[in-house]
Amino acid sequence: MTVTTSSPGAAAPGDVAEPRQEFRFGVAWLATLLIVGLLLGAGGTFLATRKAGVPGDSSPEAGFLRDMSTHHAQAVQMAMIAHAGTTDPNILSLSADIALTQHGQVGYMQAWLRDWGLSPTGSKPAMSWMPGGAASVKNGLMPGMATPAEIDRLGKATGQDLNIQFLTLMRSHHLGGLHMAQAILDQTDNPDVTWLAGSMVTGQQSDLNLIDNLLKKAQATK
Numbered sequence: 001m002t003v004t005t006s007s008p009g010a011a012a013p014g015d016v017a018e019p020r021q022e023f024r025f026g027v028a029w030l031a032t033l034l035i036v037g038l039l040l041g042a043g044g045t046f047l048a049t050r051k052a053g054v055p056g057d058s059s060p061e062a063g064f065l066r067d068m069s070t071h072h073a074q075a076v077q078m079a080m081i082a083h084a085g086t087t088d089p090n091i092l093s094l095s096a097d098i099a100l101t102q103h104g105q106v107g108y109m110q111a112w113l114r115d116w117g118l119s120p121t122g123s124k125p126a127m128s129w130m131p132g133g134a135a136s137v138k139n140g141l142m143p144g145m146a147t148p149a150e151i152d153r154l155g156k157a158t159g160q161d162l163n164i165q166f167l168t169l170m171r172s173h174h175l176g177g178l179h180m181a182q183a184i185l186d187q188t189d190n191p192d193v194t195w196l197a198g199s200m201v202t203g204q205q206s207d208l209n210l211i212d213n214l215l216k217k218a219q220a221t222k
Contacts (some may be wrong), residue, residue: 054116061193063129064184065109066122068200071142071180072102072109075173078146081155082166090214091163094207098170101203108196130183144176160222167215174204174211 055061079099082091113120126142127133136143146154146169154165181200188194 055118055190055193057118057122058124060129060184060187061190062113062116062118063122063124063127064180064188064193064197065113066120067126067129067142068177068180069106069109069120070126071145071173071177072106074145074151075099075102075170075177076106078151078154078166078169078173081151082162085158085162086166088163088218090210091166094210094214095166098207105196105200108192112192127180130180130187133183136179142176143179144173146173160218163218164215164222167211167218171208171211171215174208178204178208 076099079095079102083095083099086092086095110120125134125137126140127137130136139147141147150165150169154162154169157165178201181197181204184193184197185201188197
């Protein structure tokens with residue numbers, strides 16, 4: 001099944017959502033929160049009730065968790081670069097939220113793989129769990145992922161250029177992640193994976209509304 005959601009209270013086009021926090025996380029403080037998020041994620045196996053059988057090593061569920069862990073890791077990397085370099089309170093809030101949320105979700109995914117007795121990495125190519133997925137891998141990168149050169153440019157950017165690069169890269173990244181999450185929802189009946197993928201769809205669709213508004217504002221004031 002494919003989950004589609006709406007975002008009640010999302011900012012109207014042209015409006016910019018207010019920052020969700022009034023203070024800036026220090027880099028060390030954000031790193032601490034990321035560790036806490038990982039620990040919480042690792043305990044997620046006790047929060048969701050499994051009713052289906054344990055997925056096997058070649059299952060779509062295992063492939064999705066492995067690939068999405070890698071996909072999320074890059075999002076966390078980009079979010080932390082943006083958080084360390086920006087002074088825009090909206091970007092600070094968004095980047096902190098993405099880093100914490102996706103780091104925590106990696107914790108869930110890695111905990112479930114361990115609980116299923118599976119390796120965090122598999123022998124099959126990336127995206128092979130999804131019908132036609134192999135064609136979506138470009139230069140070894142899954143849908144929406146930034147290239148090493150783009151990550152390098154983001155790390156060197158400053159000011160409004162940093163904000164625009166981050167928002168542009170994260171928009172593509174989220175779209176790719178949505179594609180993957182919706183694909184696993186069409187293939188799985190595992191309640192844990194269904195819950196997590198549905199949460200990803202809901203959260204990233206909401207983020208995209210904010211990203212689009214912030215990107216319009218940033219481009220207009222550059």
